[in-house]
Amino acid sequence: MADKDKLTYWQLRAVRNExxxxxxxxxxxxxITRAYLxxxxxxxxxxxxxxxxxxDNGNYxxxxxxxxxxxxVSPTELVxxxxxxxxxxDVESKKQVTDYLSALAAKGRITRLEELQxxxxxxVKQAASVEIEHSTGLYTKVIQDAWNQAAAEKIIGDVTKDVQLYEKGYVAELDKAKRQIRIADPETGKEITTVSAVPEKKVTEFKQLSTRYVKQALNEQWHGKNYSQRIWNNTDKLADRLQELFTAQQMSGMSEREMAQAIEKEFGAGIYNAKRLIRTEANYFHNKIKLDSWKERGVEEYQLVAVLDKRTxxxxxxxxxxxxxxxDAEVGTDYPPLHPNCRTVAVIHFANSLYTGTRNANNPNTGKKFKINQDATYRDWERMINE
Structure with missing residues (x-):
């Protein structure tokens, strides 16, 4: 980042909230992992x-x-x-299972293989239900927090973006006659800036999000699907891969131990996909809701801040x-998430901000955290740990 692009206190706060x-x-x-296990x-x-x-004897x-x-198998197995x-x-998963069992019952005869499948x-759909339930709760909270955070950034940023009120020890004085807040240097008495003490219009930034808005945000698709559809799709694929294991040809060519390892491998892939999905979607909702809030409040620019470690x-x-x-923001192109498992966060950017400070960075060589200037980029961090 160039000097003019240094992070403000509120931008740093946004990173911490993410x-x-x-x-x-x-x-x-x-x-969710426990549900899959x-x-x-x-x-x-x-x-x-x-x-x-x-x-049991292995000779077959x-x-x-x-x-x-x-x-x-006995008809009672369907029960x-x-x-x-x-x-x-989960409603959709339950419908899928009901349709599956109805098709099975219509055959009139269920084999041992079909029962296992x-x-x-x-x-797998039981695990999907747990994943959807806890994902929905998480994303709802992320949406509400991100909206409130964006509101706070804009309100306070509008007041403080042009002055280093805390770092420089400047004093704020209320001029009742002019209905202004006067910011002055305590040593020289020189006026730094003034801020209107009465807003031009009623402040509505902290309005409560409607249930309708939250539901709409949860159902919104990006890259062709929403999070529920991705969970259904991922678990459908996991079920298909497991069912491919349970064929006469596969079972005759695998020992009990080998089959157990194959099942573990497939569920391991399912758990990995679930982890990647929930982290990516949480990043999406956190950043996307802030973007919607910024657009409503007239914010003009944002800045990308990446996590500084070897996994970046x-x-x-x-x-x-x-x-x-x-x-002009576009998710996946110049707005996070930029890829699956993305940890980059978008923060509000005030072009005239003069705040300075530090942020945490990880040193993979020592395993310790250290402070780095707010204006340091990933390349700067990389040079520092290799010196």
Whole structure:
């Protein structure tokens, strides 16, 4: 960043608030991960039962495995599957499971293989329900916090953007006759600037967000989907990959241990996708809602601030410190998230701000944090840790 682009106190506060959203996301990640692991354990137990009951000696051909897995199960097993489906709470996921089981029931005969595949589908959709529930709660909070933060930035920034009130020890005095706040240097008495003590119009920045607005924001698509659709899509793919494991050919060619490892691998990929999604979406909502708020309040420019560590992507290294027009902002191009797992944050930019200060940076060589000037870019940080 150039000297004229140094971060103000309120910009630094915005970065810290984004970090809080990131930390809140990590708390939800733990809950969602546990849901996926529960589904993994359940499915692993179901597969182990089949191996122990039918494939215990390990000496079986693909034809024998196919015969075993194509054996019809008791009609009461459909009742068991429907009882299992009651734990799917998300409306759309429940509809998907209901449609799945209805199609299965219409066949009139359910094989052992189809039963196992149905259990895998339901288990994954149970995890999807947990993911949607906790993601929705997180994003709702992020939306409300981001809106209020943007309001505070604009109101206070308008008053303080041209003066170093706290750093320089300037004194604010109220001139009742002129209805102004006079900012003066206490040593010389020289007037620095004045601020109107009466707003030109009623301040409405801290109005409560309507439920309709929050719902609309949650349902808004970016890059073709909203977060719920991405969860449904990700869990559909996970269910498909698991069902591909449960074929006579696969089961005849894999030991019980190998099958358990294959299931663990697929759920590991599912957990990774869930983590990446919730962190990326939290970043999206945090920054997108601020952008909407800035547009409503007439903010003209914003600045990108990247996290300074070795995990910072090439694109975020390049974009760190750059200033853009609010009216031209485009998510994924010049506005975060710039990529999955993006940690870059957009902060309000006042062109005439003179605030100085520092921000935290990580030194991967020592594992310790250190202070770096607000105007330092990713390249500056990189040079410092390599000196």
């Amino acid at each position: 970090q809080k959203a990131h930390d809140d996301a990590n708390e939800k990640v733990e809950i 529960r589904a993994q354990r359940y499915l692993g137990d179901q597969v182990n039962d089949i191996y122990k009951r039918y494939f 051909t693909a034809a024998q495995a196919e015969e075993i897995m194509n054996t019809a 068991t599957l429907r009882a299992l489906a009651k734990n799917v709470t 149905a259990k895998s589908y339901i288990a 992507s090439q694109i975020c290294r390049h974009m760190d410190g750059k200033v853009f027009k609010v009216k």
